[in-house]
Amino acid sequence: MLESFKIADLGCSSGPNTLLFVSEIIDTINKLSKQNSNKTQEISVILNDLTKNDFNNIFSALPSFYELLKKNHGYEFSRKCFISGVAASFYERLVPCKSLHFVHSSYCLHWLSQVPENLENKEHIYMSKTRDPNVFNAYKNQFYKDFSSFLTHRSHEILPTGRMVLTLVGRESPDPSEDDGCHVIELLAQSLLDVVSQGLIKQEDIDSFNLPVYHPCKDEVKEIIHNENSFDLEKLEVFECDWNPHDNDYGDGDYNYKFDKKQRGEIVANSVRSIIEPTLVPHFGELVLDNVFKSYEERAIDHFETGKAKYINLIICLKKK
Template sequence: MEVAQVLHMNGGVGDASYANNSLVQQKAISLAKPIREEAITSLYCSRLPRSLAIADLGCSSGPNTLFVVSEVIKTVEQLCRKLNHKSPEYRVFLNDLPGNDFNNIFMSIHSFKEKLQTEVEGGIGPCYFSGVPGSFYARAFPNQSLHFVHSSYSLQWLSKVPEGVDNNKGNIYLSRTSPSNVVRAYYEQFQRDFSFFLKCRAEELVEGGRMVLTILGRRNEDPCSKDGCYIWELMATALNDMVSEGIIKEEELDSFNIPQYTPSPSEVKLEVLKEGSFVINRVEMAQVNWNPLEDWNGVEFESERCESVSDSGYNLAQCMRSVAEPMLVSHFGGHIIEEVFSRFQKILADRMSKEKTEFSNITILMTRKA
């Protein structure tokens, strides 16, 4: 699997699109809002930049894409009014892999800026947008060109499927039956990727620049705990059932592995400390229910989206389909997709009705050392 070619969310605005199936990700972004506000406030007050460069890495497309940018600009404009400063100009860089639906983003920018001008009393400073296609596991920006870097629900994705995992039979990710060499290979790939990510961002951020990352992770230190890999185990159950019925070949399943690693907070902090370019200001964990509507706590979202996701099993299956479908199609072919997700939906609904099911998120705030 060539990850850079197949790892992208479903584009467009159809039933299986990421744009219409990203409430889990929206909830994760919402929960990290206080940390982002802390980062932006301390950054602006310490530097008072006339031109503020913001990068969102793994931006995807849809209603979540510009949410953080809007939030950052509103926070800065409030600070400008409070300090009696002129608004800065905003340079916004939206990064994702080349297969991302950038056209959908670009078509929404004009209305986004118009809406923001009306929402902020007195208007906002000039705002310039750029799309930056490419992997964030490489340099993406010039030296010391960014003030604030944000990424949410992206860094659990690896640059590639780890090598040496051919004996991960019957699994598509880590599980309780994964051999020790497979577990080690996944962890070592995460270490290499995350360390290089930090090195690249350290070169691109100005001294004192801030970075806020929210990563799908796990509370348990065991990489094979349900906390970190249960969702993929349940998808593997659907695929194994299809193997037993002759719909999928066993060797096809055995050669398919998800390029993801859900780290623990200690694993994230260890790599930051080893790389050495950042001060860790804060690390927090938050839980998001597999059905985010169960504990939304009043956060606003479009009512029509709410109405379409009353079935929690269907809701989560569609969410996972918007993320995983391109990888599954690339490996197995498009003819299996409807059957896989029909089975997956039933398995999810069963599990969600019988136990508490949550995603664990790690949010880390860092400052680029001088």
């Protein structure tokens, strides 16, 4: 029986779901300890995100989190849980060698460390079906570099036979030019062009902007894991989700009775805005974004009529060799 179990949540953010993963892990460890009649382990949790993340908000929530632990699992158990933060990019080393048993990351690894260099991608902000193959290759090469670096750094930090569970947005087709997964971002590019026509931003502002994101297919992920060779791939699952998260709650077609087209467009526009707005503001400014996402809402409504309104998730389970 281990005396201490050490885990890390990479890309933890600072919203209401930040401590959800931590809570689930702690509950599971406590349950297993009781089932096996073992002494309760100490649990060390490292929360990681970039330096601009609001760690003060996380730490302010910890007293009430510990109170909940005490209520659910008792005072003794709550005193054996230790939570700390590390502000740095997970494409770099974060903790000492062989110090982690388990690593988790959710909806982060499709974000690149940087926009690919020397990218010629006018009137677009990401990959598009109409773009030159060089754009696809530039994004693919940057993802290969970043994901390989991520695996190598974690291989130093995770104990032998330790695990990682990673969730990221991917795509279904091996050929990015045949896939609709990038269309949610292409609608944003079109919405930005709408605001250009309104005279609120300049064309060159769009031509000089690209999102640092890449949605890999499962074969690309498998290839990188194999070539980097620090982890065994135990499982890789692919599943679809609706752009509108509420659509998943009502089965095939039933959501039409719950949300009309305008509501669905508004939900999707707000969801995309919540994710991408921090990246847009430094380049375009905050004042124009209401116009941008009003246009996005209208374009999303049109897309529901003719296009695929799904995105792909990849869930990856890895074991350290």
